Each structure stands twice: as C-alpha cells, then as structure tokens.
Amino acid sequence: MTARQIAELIASHAAVLALFARQWCADPEDAVQDAFCKLVRQSVPPGDPVAWLFRVVRTTAIDRGRVDRRRVKRESVTARPERWFAEREVDGLDAPTAVAALGALPAELREVIVARLWGGMTLEQVAAVAGCSLTTAHRRYEAGIVALRERLGVTCPK
Template sequence: MLPNDFVRLVDERGPALLLYARQWCHAPEDVVQGAFLKLVALRSPPRDVVAWLYRVVRNGAIDAGKADLRRQRRETATARPTRWFIEPALDGLDAEAAVAALRRLPVEEREVIVARLWGGLSFEQIAEAAGCSASTAFRRYSAGIDALRKELGVPCPNPSPNA
C-alpha cells in the first residue's frame, strides 16, 4: 500500500471506525490505531481492505471492552477494605466489634498491638520501628490490650494476684 493511499484510507475511514469501535470499548482510538498498524505490517494488503479493517477493529474493540471489565472488577475488589479478622467470630469474639474497638485506640497503641499480635514482632523490634524504647512499646501494648478488654467486655485471663 502506498503512503498516499494509506493516508487517504485513514482520513476517509478513521472517524467511522472510531464510532464503530466505541460501541464496545472506552478507548476506540487505541483500537483503531492498532488496526491501522496491523494493516501496515501486512506483507500484502487484504483483498477487501475496508472489510478487513472493520473486522480487526471489531475484534480489537470487543477484546478491549472485556479487558476494561476485568480491570474494573480487579480495581473494585482491591478497593474494598479487607477485614482484619478472617473468621466472623473467633472463640466468642465478634470480629466487627474487635476491629471497631481497635480503630478507636490511639494510633500508638494500635500500632504496637497490630505489630505484636499480627506481625509477630518482639517489643525490641516494635521499639525500633516506632522510634521508642522497648519499655514504652510494652506499656503501649499493655494499655491498648486493657482498653480493648474493657470495651469488648473480655476479662483478663491471668488476673494479677494484687488486684
């Protein structure tokens, strides 16, 4: 195909191909451009260039529309907040209430509790991550656990003998 013929084809058929592709996808320009690039890459032009372009644009637009839907589903699933607890109830603990109570804790206490219980970090590791001493990390952990127990109505499993 000669360059002048190609330019004329793009000018004459491009707008209609865009409209045709738009019914299946949100980025018809990309699909039409891809079809013209495929046409240029062919060793010999198809018997009916216009019909070939419409077929390639149709297939490309349908594929692009499917890809858009898959991407939207992935983004929607990723945007959903993940639960901190997998089980809805664990040994009588209401996961929703526990998450809500954890969110109401001061950030410093919540950070230490999450790092200790779910991260498995030692108090020394937590201290390094939080920029405090290990004893401060332990105090924050203890205060946070006590606050959670009170809010959730869970008694301390090992009450101190002095209490």
C-alpha cells in the same frame, strides 16, 4: 499498500471506525490505531481494506473491552475496603448493617452522610468537597438520613 493509500483510508474511515469501536471499548481511537498499524504491517494487502479494517477494529475493540472489564473488576475487588468501621458496634449500631444501609444509598447521598457524620465536616465543608451548593448538600444530607432511618428501621425522635 502505499503511504498515500493508507493516508486516504485514515482520512476517510478513521472517524467511522472509532464510532464503530466505541460500542465495545472505552478507548476506540486506540483500537483504530492498532488496526491501521496491523494494516501497514501486512506483507500482502487485504483484498477489501475497508472491510478488513472494520473486522480488525471490531475484534480489537471487543478484546480491549473484555480486558478493561476484567481490570475494573479486579481493581474494585482489590480496592474494596475490608471494613468501613473499626468497631463491630458503635453506639448500638451494628457495623455490617450500617455498611449495607450506606452501600444501598446513592453515591451522592452516601458521600454527604459519611463526610458529615463520620468525617465531622460542616455542611459548608461537605458542599465544597462534593462540589455543590450548601442547599444541595443539606438536601442530600436530609434525604440520606431519611433513607438510612427507613433501611435501619429507626424512627425519628420527636
């Protein structure tokens, strides 16, 4: 294929190919670029270059998606801390039970609870770290405490 033919294919199909690849991988433009590079290296051009590109983009995107999912899984297992608490029990609270309860919270609630209770941060500091207003930080803190009490079966002292 000539450089002009390749350029025309890129101009007319690259965006659609990226959209097509997006359903399988997080970096669809890279999958499209790989497909065009493979097309350029073909000693004999395919009979239907557009169909060929779609097939190669699909295969490449699926492969990239698999690789990404495996990498994320490996990294999450490796990055997962062994324990959240150094002690098995703190002030009558069983650490594994607390970790399970914290882990069940939505991320935005867990972030505020950990920063406030174990990080010793003020709600103003928590709001700054979480990128939210003081009111939102306070609401998240209260909602997190309520959820933890429910999960741990602890009643609120009056």
